[in-house]
Every structure is written in structure tokens, then in C-alpha cells.
Amino acid sequence: DTGVSQDPRHKITKRGQNVTFRCDPISEHNRLYWYRQTLGQGPEFLTYFQNEAQLEKSRLLSDRFSAERPKGSFSTLEIQRTEQGDSAMYLCASSFPGPSGTGELFFGEGSRLTVL
């Protein structure tokens, strides 16, 4: 296991369709984060998990967005009824908090979504 992997890397879809992204974190990492980044902006937090528990969701995560991490390993982020405003890079990151409680974050390459 060499890092965080995300799939697909690129997704083009028509407005109204559903899309699902998958993130496979580094295997021993118990924290998993989803962020969204639009062009020229810093990433924005969407949600994060500790093991299988979803600990926090951003208000950016409307009811069209849902994330799961059913076995505390990989995670999926689903967007239903996509809108053009959903076009962005969706980033996944994982970490394993150390003795101080803070762990280094490892990011995947991202999944770029284009909604036509």
C-alpha cells in the first residue's frame, strides 16, 4: 500500500445524473476526510470519518450528498441529481493520529467531476 487512491480520476456526467467516488485510504489510517476544491480556491471540508463513524458533516454537504465508510476501510461519496455547481475536484485524505493526537495527512490525487 503506497498511498491514498481515488477512483475515478475524472468523471464527466450530465446534469441530473448520480455519481459515486471511491477512496481507499492508507490501510492503517483510521481517519478519512473528504474535501472539495474548485479552481483557484483552497479545499473546503465536506465530511470525515473515524473508522466507520461519520463524525462531522459540513453544511456544504446538502441532502444530495452522502458519504459512507461501511467497514472502516474504503469510503464512497455519492452525489445524487448532480448540478453544474457540483463541478469540482473531490479530494480524499487519511491520517492516523499519533500520541499527540494529530497525524500527518496523506491526500489522494483527487477525482475531478465535470457536470455538463
Next chain:
Amino acid sequence: KNEVEQSPQNLTAQEGEFITINCSYSVGISALHWLQQHPGGGIVSLFMLSSGKKKHGRLIATINIQEKHSSLHITASHPRDSAVYICAVEKGETSGSRLTFGEGTQLTVNP
């Protein structure tokens, strides 16, 4: 006003120059991260610090908790250092929470 602000937004330097990127934040934090993002999206963690100073190769990161300020320095800059550098903080007393990001600093180092 953003909780995390970086300056400058854009920085162009000649190869070999000493570079400083600044980050100021307005909230209590448990940790601050410096990240590097190359074109195409991949983000790499450079430093995570909660006090003092860290050094890795030509990169140095410092943080002043009292002044709520951090700096990232690059010595002997090289064109391969060209990237977006992002400051991000973990808010509050509980570490390991989600990050709040600055807007990033686009660095271009010319040969």
C-alpha cells in the same frame, strides 16, 4: 474575513532566491499544516506543527502561537519548487479534526 489568510497570493522568484510565505489565522488551533499542491491536483503534506520550528531539506516552517502566525521559508529556491503552497489549521483544542484551509500561494520560480 477568512479564518486563515495567506500572503502573498502570488509570488514570482528567480532561482536561488530565499522565499517566505506567510499565514495568519484568527481562531484557536491545535495544529497547523503546510501543504504543497502541484498542477493536476495532488496535495503533499510538507509540515505539521503546533509550536516552534521544523526543517526538512530546504524548507523551514515556523509558528508563533501567541501571534497566530506561521511562515514557510524556502532556501535556494528551484524551478521545481513552483507550486501552490497552502496553509491549513486544525481548529480548537481537539487535534485530529478537519482542516480549514487558506486560499493558497501560487509560487513560480524562474530559472
